[in-house]
Each structure stands twice: as structure tokens, then as C-alpha cells.
Amino acid sequence: MAVYTHLGAEELSRLIAHYDVGELVSAKGIAEGVSNSNWLIETSGAEGQGARFILTMYERRIELSDLPYFLGLLDHLSAKGCPVPRTIHDSAGAAYRMEQGKAVALIEFLPGVSPTQPSPDQAHAVGQVLAEMHLCSGDFTRSRANTMGFADNLAVLEKCGAQGLASINADLPAMIQHAHKAAALDMGALPQANIHADLFPDNVLMLGSEVTGLIDFYFACTGAMALDLATTHAAWCFDGANGYNADLGRAMVAGYESVRPLTDKERAILPDIAKGAALRFVASRAEDWLDTPDDALVTRKDPMEFAQRWHVYDELGEKAFSRA
Amino acid sequence: MAVYTHLGAEELSRLIAHYDVGELVSAKGIAEGVSNSNWLIETSGAEGQGARFILTMYERRIELSDLPYFLGLLDHLSAKGCPVPRTIHDSAGAAYRMEQGKAVALIEFLPGVSPTQPSPDQAHAVGQVLAEMHLCSGDFTRSRANTMGFADNLAVLEKCGAQGLASINADLPAMIQHAHKAAALDMGALPQANIHADLFPDNVLMLGSEVTGLIDFYFACTGAMALDLATTHAAWCFDGANGYNADLGRAMVAGYESVRPLTDKERAILPDIAKGAALRFVASRAEDWLDTPDDALVTRKDPMEFAQRWHVYDELGEKAFSRA
Numbered sequence: 001m002a003v004y005t006h007l008g009a010e011e012l013s014r015l016i017a018h019y020d021v022g023e024l025v026s027a028k029g030i031a032e033g034v035s036n037s038n039w040l041i042e043t044s045g046a047e048g049q050g051a052r053f054i055l056t057m058y059e060r061r062i063e064l065s066d067l068p069y070f071l072g073l074l075d076h077l078s079a080k081g082c083p084v085p086r087t088i089h090d091s092a093g094a095a096y097r098m099e100q101g102k103a104v105a106l107i108e109f110l111p112g113v114s115p116t117q118p119s120p121d122q123a124h125a126v127g128q129v130l131a132e133m134h135l136c137s138g139d140f141t142r143s144r145a146n147t148m149g150f151a152d153n154l155a156v157l158e159k160c161g162a163q164g165l166a167s168i169n170a171d172l173p174a175m176i177q178h179a180h181k182a183a184a185l186d187m188g189a190l191p192q193a194n195i196h197a198d199l200f201p202d203n204v205l206m207l208g209s210e211v212t213g214l215i216d217f218y219f220a221c222t223g224a225m226a227l228d229l230a231t232t233h234a235a236w237c238f239d240g241a242n243g244y245n246a247d248l249g250r251a252m253v254a255g256y257e258s259v260r261p262l263t264d265k266e267r268a269i270l271p272d273i274a275k276g277a278a279l280r281f282v283a284s285r286a287e288d289w290l291d292t293p294d295d296a297l298v299t300r301k302d303p304m305e306f307a308q309r310w311h312v313y314d315e316l317g318e319k320a321f322s323r324a
Numbered sequence: 325m326a327v328y329t330h331l332g333a334e335e336l337s338r339l340i341a342h343y344d345v346g347e348l349v350s351a352k353g354i355a356e357g358v359s360n361s362n363w364l365i366e367t368s369g370a371e372g373q374g375a376r377f378i379l380t381m382y383e384r385r386i387e388l389s390d391l392p393y394f395l396g397l398l399d400h401l402s403a404k405g406c407p408v409p410r411t412i413h414d415s416a417g418a419a420y421r422m423e424q425g426k427a428v429a430l431i432e433f434l435p436g437v438s439p440t441q442p443s444p445d446q447a448h449a450v451g452q453v454l455a456e457m458h459l460c461s462g463d464f465t466r467s468r469a470n471t472m473g474f475a476d477n478l479a480v481l482e483k484c485g486a487q488g489l490a491s492i493n494a495d496l497p498a499m500i501q502h503a504h505k506a507a508a509l510d511m512g513a514l515p516q517a518n519i520h521a522d523l524f525p526d527n528v529l530m531l532g533s534e535v536t537g538l539i540d541f542y543f544a545c546t547g548a549m550a551l552d553l554a555t556t557h558a559a560w561c562f563d564g565a566n567g568y569n570a571d572l573g574r575a576m577v578a579g580y581e582s583v584r585p586l587t588d589k590e591r592a593i594l595p596d597i598a599k600g601a602a603l604r605f606v607a608s609r610a611e612d613w614l615d616t617p618d619d620a621l622v623t624r625k626d627p628m629e630f631a632q633r634w635h636v637y638d639e640l641g642e643k644a645f646s647r648a
Contacts, residue, residue, distance in 0.1 A: 008440030
């Protein structure tokens with residue numbers, strides 16, 4: 001969470017002049033995004049009405065060649081009425097521009113705040129909007145492979161090694177074997193769409209129990225819709241003490257199925273997918289943990305949080321994805 | 325520049341409910357302020373019209389007992405039409421509240437962006453608004469001593485020591501003697517008011533060459549108006565290569581004197597005050613430099629930047645503060 005690049009008022013004004021949004025009125029660097037710099041921008045508006053935008057500068061981890069997919073998907077979903085921010089194109093029609101050698105995009109500002117302790121009503125609403133998004137994303141013409149798929153997670157855990165993982169926690173080396181099982185799942189046989197793939201509460205804006213925005217699509221990819229539901233479930237349905245909250249789980253699945261009922265095949269495999277989804281965060285956090293010196297000023301996320309969630313899904317099985 | 329404390333949507337909503345500003349619509353942590361956490365907050369507004377505020381949480385360096393001075397000064401100046409953000413008082417009339425053991429205040433949002441390469445027109449406008457502020461602040465009934473005065477700078481430099489200073493740059497030990505001279509200046513004999521005392525371009529919001537906001541009054545104190553002009557001059561009138569820009573200096577002084585002409589006494593002593601003002605940043609930066617390990621992830625500001633400015637004021641003398 002940081003602003004990595006300094007863009008002065010004069011640079012921002014010049015940049016904004018390439019868009020038909022009026023003149024720069026305000027710009028605040030905001031503490032969002034782990035691999036981007038972001039500014040909340042206000043302009044005088046195209047027709048004299050104040051307008052607000054998020055200006056994103058892509059700093060690292062994001063491949064330039066992926067931007068047409070990410071930004072195009074936002075436009076595709078927004079045009080179909082999904083609550084995602086559309087991309088503002090510049091006067092020449094481009095979805096992004098280059099500034100100081102980095103790509104920047106101007107993105108619609110959406111109201112709402114991200115819940116930290118979601119309620120069942122909020123989980124229901126998120127399930128519903130996720131299913132709506134899936135129904136709208138299937139006919140998007142671009143595609144992108146999941147670079148954080150189950151085989152990738154396995155590779156990351158194997159790179160950490162049993163010894164490295166054991167140095168974090170004795171429970172972690174076993175996760176390598178579990179990741180082997182996840183990597184063997186036939187995800188391609190499940191119904192596909194373009195999925196968000198990282199829908200943590202941080203990436204959802206809400207007003208009360210209404211979803212006003214799904215944001216931060218920078219892990220979006222073409223893949224199994226069940227993976228998106230399982231990842232969202234694993235990200236939302238645990239309490240502050242990391243215990244499973246069945247009310248949230250039931251509400252989310254009911255919300256999802258109110259729009260798109262799960263197939264029998266999806267329902268049967270969802271517990272295994274959820275375990276695989278939990279392993280993704282075990283793997284990435286373990287890798288960061290081992291890469292980050294103990295005394296660094298950076299907060300490391302604990303890989304055990306999602307190892308514990310793996311065990312919850314292992315114990316609950318299909319119960320975690322039942323509506324009742 | 326960071327958000328030091330996490331406040332979730334639910335906590336922010338509860339906090340906002342103590343003010344008559346409607347309901348929370350959006351909250352973004354912003355990368356401003358070196359000793360505070362700040363959020364740009366949007367609410368539904370008192371009368372159904374959207375309204376924006378800066379929510380500030382005071383983290384460190386700020387004494388709770390100073391808040392009535394800082395926040396009261398904003399209200400005093402705002403009521404007199406100065407472009408400073410007023411404090412929003414809670415429903416019980418309090419200017420600040422306690423949250424998680426820390427003081428928080430809700431402050432008016434003002435439009436505008438901070439110039440990084442000011443133009444003479446902008447320097448003129450800032451000089452003018454600074455003088456207007458001085459004329460309005462004199463009858464504010466509270467007072468606060470300058471904790472970064474010339475005697476304080478001397479103490480900081482002496483604490484660094486000649487050897488410590490020499491380890492940064494061979495030019496720095498001589499600054500201790502210069503600080504002795506500054507500490508001997510009779511500042512109390514000059515016209516007094518309540519002054520901003522830290523008016524770097526970062527702390528000024530502008531639209532074109534109009535000043536829309538003076539912000540970040542957390543060094544404000546009761547003191548010589550000439551010190552405020554000299555500090556602002558030292559902060560604004562140098563270019564990207566740290567060379568003195570006489571056009572900016574002349575414009576700022578002309579802007580200031582268009583509202584409040586300097587007295588002969590002020591004019592004669594201003595070059596010495598400017599040298600003292602430069603020493604303040606030499607001292608605080610040298611202290612930070614020596615306190616921060618070489619390999620820390622924090623960017624240290626170079627004390628030599630203001631040591632060079634000290635030499636400029638030493639060479640230019642009264643010329644730096646002439647209008648023509």
C-alpha cells in the first residue's frame with residue numbers, strides 16, 4: 001500500500017489534458033494497490049460538472065501485454081451493467097498511456113467502502129454480484145491464462161522446499177503434497193468464464209449491503225467460475241479469529257445460486273477447489289515470508305492463516321458450499 | 325507519507341455518525357502528512373448533498389494539548405475568509421474526538437493541487453495570501469510557542485555534534501556557529517502574529533495561480549511574521565537544481581507587500597532570519613540523517629540542500645528580499 005512514483009501537479013495536469021474530462025482540480029495519492037500507484041483525481045468535468053477518477057500507474061508485477069485484457073474486461077462488464085469501474089479512454093481512444101516509461105490508466109471512481117467484518121447480507125450480495133459478473137464475462141472475446149493456478153502454487157511451494165516451509169511452521173511441508181492433489185484437478189472440465197480470481201473484501205466496495213463496485217481486476221483470468229466462488233468464499237467467510245463463519249458461507253452460496261445455480265459437478269469438486277484456493281495464499285505468503293528478512297520494515301502476511309483455512313475445507317467438505 | 329493506523333469501514337462509519345454530515349459513502353487512505361494518518365472521506369451530506377472531508381488521526385509528534393490551538397486557528401482564519409480548511413465539530417461541539425486512544429479531527433476538504441515547480445504568479449499569490457493570513461491571525465486569542473525556533477535548531481545541531489555533522493558533509497560543522505548567531509537574533513522585537521511556520525509548496529493548494537488552501541498547520545505558532553515570510557521564501561524560491569530563482573523571490577515579496585508592507589526593521593533583518601530558517605531544515609534533516617541507518621528503507625532528506633540555501637542568503641543579503 002503505497003504511492004511508488006511521485007507525479008507532480010504539473011505532470012498530472014499534462015496527463016489529464018489527454019482526456020476529455022476537463023481540468024485537474026484535485027489529486028491525492030491513495031494508499032491502495034500493492035503493485036500500483038494510485039491517485040484519486042478530481043477534474044472540472046467534461047460538461048462543467050465535477051468528476052472523479054482513479055488514476056493508476058502500473059509499477060510492477062503487471063505485464064503491459066495484459067492491460068488490454070484487464071481494462072477491456074472492465075469496459076465489457078461495465079457496458080453490461082455490472083458494478084465495475086469503466087476505463088476512461090484518452091482523446092485518441094487509447095485505454096492506457098505511457099508516462100515516465102510506465103503505463104497509466106484513468107478509471108471511473110465508484111462510491112462505497114470495503115467491509116472488514118462482513119455481514120451475511122453483504123456476503124449474499126457479493127455472491128449474487130459475482131454470479132452476475134460470471135454470466136456477463138463469458139462472451140468477452142479476449143482471454144488470459146491464470147498465472148496463479150494450482151500448478152503454479154505447487155511450483156512455488158516446491159521452490160520454498162520442505163525445509164524452508166518447516167522453518168515457518170511444522171504444518172507447512174505437508175502442503176506440498178496437498179498442492180500436488182490440487183494441481184491434478186481437471187479444472188478445464190468445469191464451466192468457464194472470465195473471473196476476478198482475487199475478490200477479497202478489500203476489492204469490493206459496498207454501501208450497506210449493496211455492492212457498488214468490484215475493483216482491482218489485476219489477477220483476472222479465463223478460468224473455472226467455481227474457482228472464483230471458492231476463492232471469494234475462502235477470502236470472506238472467516239471471522240477475526242480465523243474461524244469459519246457458516247452464516248457467511250451459506251449466504252454467499254445462496255446469493256451466488258440465486259443467479260447461477262451450481263452444476264452437480266461443480267458442487268462435488270468445490271471443497272477440493274477451495275483447498276486449492278487456500279493453498280494459493282499459503283504458497284505466495286510462504287514465498288514472501290522466506291524472501292523477506294526478519295527485521296525488514298515490511299509486514300509479512302502469515303501463511304498459516306490460509307493453512308488453517310485449508311484444514312477447515314478439508315474437514316467440512318461439501319458442507320462448506322451448501323445453501324442450507 | 326503513509327497511513328499508520330487501519331480504520332475499517334465499520335469504525336469509520338461509527339466515527340462519522342458523531343458528526344452531522346450524513347452517512348459514509350467513500351473513504352480512501354491518502355498518502356499525506358508525515359506524522360498523521362489521513363483519509364479522504366465522502367458522506368451523503370447534511371442536506372442530502374455529497375460532502376467531502378479530510379479525516380486526520382494524530383499519530384505522533386503532535387501534543388494533544390496543542391490541538392485546540394491548531395484547530396482553533398483554522399476556524400478563526402476560515403471565519404475571516406482566509407483559504408484554510410475549517411474544522412467540522414461533532415454533534416456535541418467538540419473539535420476533535422478520541423478513537424483507539426488517538427485524537428481524530430474532521431476537516432473541510434479544499435480543492436487544488438500543490439505546485440512542484442512554482443511560477444512567479446504562483447509565488448506572488450502565495451506571498452499575498454500569507455500576508456492576508458498574518459493580518460487575520462493577530463487577534464486569535466490562543467498562543468503557542470515555536471518549538472522549532474532558532475534556539476531549538478542550535479540545540480539540535482549541538483546534539484548532532486561537529487563530528488557527526490562532519491560525517492555527513494565537511495560544510496556542516498560550521499553551521500553550529502551560524503546557528504549561534506541566529507539564536508541571538510531578537511525575534512521578539514519584530515511584529516508578531518500567529519504564523520504557519522512550514523509553508524512549503526506541499527502545504528499550499530492552488531488552481532492555476534489562485535491559492536485555494538493553506539493546509540497542515542501543525543507547526544503553527546505565535547511568532548514573528550517575518551519568520552513566516554523567510555521560511556516560505558526559503559521553501560519556494562529555489563529551482564530543481566537548488567539554484568536561487570530571483571523571479572520567484574521578487575514575486576513573493578511583492579505579493580506579500582501588496583497586502584502588508586514590511587517595516588524597515590523587518591527588511592534589514594530578513595536575510596539573517598532566512599539563514600536561520602534554512603538552518604532549521606539543516607538541523608532537523610541532519611538529526612534524521614544520523615538517526616537513520618544507511619540501509620533503512622526510508623528516504624532521508626539531504627541536509628545539504630538547505631545548507632546550500634544558507635549560503636545563498638549569506639551571499640545575497642538584502643537583495644533576496646527586494647521587490648525589484
